[in-house]
Amino acid sequence: MTASSTLDLSCQELVAAVTDYLEGSLPLLERTRFETHLCYCPPCRVYLAQMEETVAVAGRLTVEALPAEGRDRLVAAFRGWNRALPGRKP
Amino acid sequence: MLKGFWKPGGKLSGAIRPRWVAHPGVCNEAAAVLSMETPWKVPGRGLDALIFRCRGNRVAAVIQAEPPPAQRLEEEGLLVELRSGDEGAFLQLVDRYNASMIRIARAYVGTRAAAEDVAQDAWLAVLNGIERFEGRSSLKTWLFRIVVNSARARGAREGRLVPFSALETRDDEGLAADPDRFHDASSRYAGNWASPPQPWAEQALIANETIRLVQAEIGRLPARQRAVITMRDVEGLEAREVCDLLGVSETNQRVLLHRARSQVRAALEQQLTSGGVP
Numbered sequence: 001m002t003a004s005s006t007l008d009l010s011c012q013e014l015v016a017a018v019t020d021y022l023e024g025s026l027p028l029l030e031r032t033r034f035e036t037h038l039c040y041c042p043p044c045r046v047y048l049a050q051m052e053e054t055v056a057v058a059g060r061l062t063v064e065a066l067p068a069e070g071r072d073r074l075v076a077a078f079r080g081w082n083r084a085l086p087g088r089k090p
Numbered sequence: 091m092l093k094g095f096w097k098p099g100g101k102l103s104g105a106i107r108p109r110w111v112a113h114p115g116v117c118n119e120a121a122a123v124l125s126m127e128t129p130w131k132v133p134g135r136g137l138d139a140l141i142f143r144c145r146g147n148r149v150a151a152v153i154q155a156e157p158p159p160a161q162r163l164e165e166e167g168l169l170v171e172l173r174s175g176d177e178g179a180f181l182q183l184v185d186r187y188n189a190s191m192i193r194i195a196r197a198y199v200g201t202r203a204a205a206e207d208v209a210q211d212a213w214l215a216v217l218n219g220i221e222r223f224e225g226r227s228s229l230k231t232w233l234f235r236i237v238v239n240s241a242r243a244r245g246a247r248e249g250r251l252v253p254f255s256a257l258e259t260r261d262d263e264g265l266a267a268d269p270d271r272f273h274d275a276s277s278r279y280a281g282n283w284a285s286p287p288q289p290w291a292e293q294a295l296i297a298n299e300t301i302r303l304v305q306a307e308i309g310r311l312p313a314r315q316r317a318v319i320t321m322r323d324v325e326g327l328e329a330r331e332v333c334d335l336l337g338v339s340e341t342n343q344r345v346l347l348h349r350a351r352s353q354v355r356a357a358l359e360q361q362l363t364s365g366g367v368p
């Protein structure tokens with residue numbers, strides 16, 4: 001075993017650790033191995049970027065319209081609540 | 091050095107006097123007298139940040155006003171309108187959060203229909219509790235806490251007493267990444283990419299189609315993974331908030347998040363890599 005092999009991380013290991021890395025929860029040595037691997041491995045850089053892109057797309061989900069029936073029930077509930085508020089005119 | 095935040099109007103601001111401050115809680119040296127270094131003002135928001143220095147000019151504390159994010163300000167407006175009985179404000183909140191609330195509830199109850207009921211109940215609880223909401227958490231976190239509590243109660247009635255933190259179910263098993271993508275152990279390249287990921291076109295990522303795909307894929311995830319990715323990535327809560335709401339350890343939260351994200355990434359890859367938009 002050479003000194004460099006202790007730093008060696010396989011692509012598969014990097015993929016398994018990617019969330020821990022993004023969450024900032026890797027211990028220093030692990031983080032160093034992770035980042036060292038990224039330096040010489042373009043496909044893993046692509047993978048990491050894709051994980052970040054995935055998070056970004058998830059943050060842009062559109063509003064899903066509530067089915068009319070559920071909406072009507074909520075509106076009715078709201079009106080009932082509103083009438084019951086102190087200081088409201090019946 | 092202590093770093094912290096106070097919410098505008100929050101507790102700490104009352105302890106701060108304009109020029110000199112005696113505030114033992116802020117510095118380890120008991121009853122140290124702290125000076126306040128050029129606080130700067132933001133129009134309409136009062137003090138934005140305070141730097142406390144001990145005698146000897148060592149920085150003892152930096153206390154910043156918590157920046158109200160745009161969304162938070164908007165929510166504050168909605169809250170005021172809601173409390174005054176504005177139906178439009180209520181429906182805006184419902185449209186904004188109902189889908190996430192259903193996704194979260196689904197982690198505790200057996201069916202989608204039950205999760206929808208839970209969300210409905212939660213909205214009633216929101217109305218009944220709105221006067222008690224003090225803004226110590228964001229409105230969003232408060233809504234999710236209500237939905238988790240309603241869903242837990244409902245799940246218990248259904249006889250689903252499995253705690254959220256019980257990870258080892260069939261649902262949550264499975265590798266985050268397909269082992270076939272890597273060279274196997276017999277290869278001198280064992281563990282390295284056999285079929286490496288190809289970069290995605292930026293254009294495709296912002297397409298509505300892509301967003302719908304992610305939405306659908308999140309809907310297909312095992313329930314607990316779906317709850318975690320909804321809170322973290324769709325709604326942007328902090329990890330510690332999610333652990334607190336769901337009652338899971340940090341490690342379990344990360345495991346669930348990892349599997350969820352990996353799964354959604356794989357779905358995106360399938361859509362986005364074979365020749366652009368297949």
